[in-house]
Amino acid sequence: MLHEQYEESIQAFQLWMKQAGYAETTKKEYIREIQHFLKYIDGTSLSAVKKLTIVSYLVQEKERLSDQARNRSLAALRSFFKALIDFELLTSNPAQEVKKSKTERNRKPIYLEQEQLAKTVSYMHGKYKDRNIALLLLMAYSGLRVGEVHRLNCSHYDEAKGTITVLGKGRKWNEIPLAPEVNQYMRSVLAQRIKPYKPKDEAFFISQKGRRLSIRQIQKIIAEMFNEMKAEQAELQGLKLSCHKLRHSFATLMLRNQVDIRIVKELMGHSSIDTTMIYTHIHDDEKKHAVELIAVPSLLDKI
Numbered sequence: 001m002l003h004e005q006y007e008e009s010i011q012a013f014q015l016w017m018k019q020a021g022y023a024e025t026t027k028k029e030y031i032r033e034i035q036h037f038l039k040y041i042d043g044t045s046l047s048a049v050k051k052l053t054i055v056s057y058l059v060q061e062k063e064r065l066s067d068q069a070r071n072r073s074l075a076a077l078r079s080f081f082k083a084l085i086d087f088e089l090l091t092s093n094p095a096q097e098v099k100k101s102k103t104e105r106n107r108k109p110i111y112l113e114q115e116q117l118a119k120t121v122s123y124m125h126g127k128y129k130d131r132n133i134a135l136l137l138l139m140a141y142s143g144l145r146v147g148e149v150h151r152l153n154c155s156h157y158d159e160a161k162g163t164i165t166v167l168g169k170g171r172k173w174n175e176i177p178l179a180p181e182v183n184q185y186m187r188s189v190l191a192q193r194i195k196p197y198k199p200k201d202e203a204f205f206i207s208q209k210g211r212r213l214s215i216r217q218i219q220k221i222i223a224e225m226f227n228e229m230k231a232e233q234a235e236l237q238g239l240k241l242s243c244h245k246l247r248h249s250f251a252t253l254m255l256r257n258q259v260d261i262r263i264v265k266e267l268m269g270h271s272s273i274d275t276t277m278i279y280t281h282i283h284d285d286e287k288k289h290a291v292e293l294i295a296v297p298s299l300l301d302k303i
Contacts, residue, residue, distance in 0.1 A: 002035060003043045009084055010034065016083035021171035023147050025215060033076035046081075047090060054095045067101035074098060110239055111249040112140075119233075120246075123225045130192060131205060132221050134185040135213075138164075139222075139246035141182050143254075143268050145169075146243040150215045153202035159187055168269035176267060219243055251279035 002010075013034060017027045040057050041049060054077060061070055077095040084090040112120070117140055124132045138144045138152075148166045156165045162183040166174045178186065189204070196203065197210030205213040219242070226241040247268075254264045265276040 002038050005043070006038050006046075009046060009080075009089060010038075012087045012089060013080050013083045016086060017079070023169075025147065029072070030076040030079060033073050034080050037073075037077060037080075046084065049094050051094050051097060054098050058098065058101075062101070071100045074100060110241070110245055111252045112241075112245070114253055116233075116236070117141075117246075117249050117253070120225060120229065123228045128208070130185055130188045132225075134182070134189045135205065135218055135221060136225065136246065137179075137182045137185055139243055140250055141179050142176050143247050143250040144176070145247060145269075146215055146218055148269075149205070149218060150213065152204040154190065154193075154204050155202060157186055157190065157204060159183070159190070166269065169271070172269065172271075174266070174269045222246070248279065251276065255280055 010031065014027070014031065017030065022030070037057060040060070041053065044053075054074075058070055058074060061073055065073065074095060077098075078093065081090060081093040081095050085093060120136055120140065121133055124136065126132070135149055138149050139146065142164070144166060145168070148168060151167055152164065156167075158164070162178045162180070164176050164178060164186075166176055168174055193204075194206040194208065194210055196206055196212075201210075201212065203212035205218075207213050207217060222243050226236075230236045230239075230241070251264055251268055254267070255261060261273060261276055261280070264279070265273050268276060270276050
């Protein structure tokens with residue numbers, strides 16, 4: 001049980017995140033992280049929390065969490081203390097100057113090659129095939145986050161222009177041009193759209209029960225596709241493939257095809273180009289080609 005003294009702070013943080021337009025999944029994750037931290041400090045006044053407290057907590061967390069998860073925990077703490085400062089409940093943010101963990105840079109990045117990405121469509125079947133293909137294409141060929149697909153409304157789609165307007169992180173709107181093939185499936189989905197349970201529901205993707213397709217339902221559709229794909233392609237077995245990996249593949253292939261990184265940044269909806277740099281993987285074939293460009297003198301003739 002959390003100490004009653006923290007109730008006002010948690011309520012303030014919830015209000016702050018709602019006002020800032022945080023996604024529902026982010027709000028739930030951040031509240032869970034903060035509750036875990038508050039249990040750790042066990043009644044200590046928040047005004048007495050120092051940088052050392054935060055570091056000690058994160059060091060302990062590192063034993064059970066990956067570097068990436070630890071960084072998410074730090075992001076939640078930074079936002080929590082920022083919220084309390086904004087509401088004049090605190091005067092300083094002890095988490096602000098704490099450094100992020102260095103993620104494992106040598107870990108092999110997970111993404112699909114162009115040929116593999118193209119095959120994903122063939123694993124979509126059933127009554128809602130066109131709808132499910134459209135979900136897939138928006139992430140794989142337009143770079144949308146699963147939450148952005150979930151929030152898409154009919155009014156966000158411009159059939160004539162072949163664009164969608166996406167509400168991304170930080171409540172920022174971004175107009176994304178669609179590839180002709182993606183636009184074709186979007187038109188098909190709109191034509192076949194199930195009548196929503198609530199007549200005024202603007203959701204673009206509707207479930208068979210007439211409600212907005214949830215994030216979990218979208219993830220399940222993509223997971224089932226990947227499971228079928230893995231069963232037939234041995235090289236994919238063991239890889240953790242997900243909705244995010246489709247978005248990851250989109251950015252990787254864009255940069256692989258020499259698209260200006262500033263354009264990729266805009267398409268991905270990143271606030272910083274440093275985030276986009278994560279997707280600049282160096283392929284083994286590219287390294288081999290670079291070495292072959294250098295003319296090496298024949299050493300055999302000199303032996």
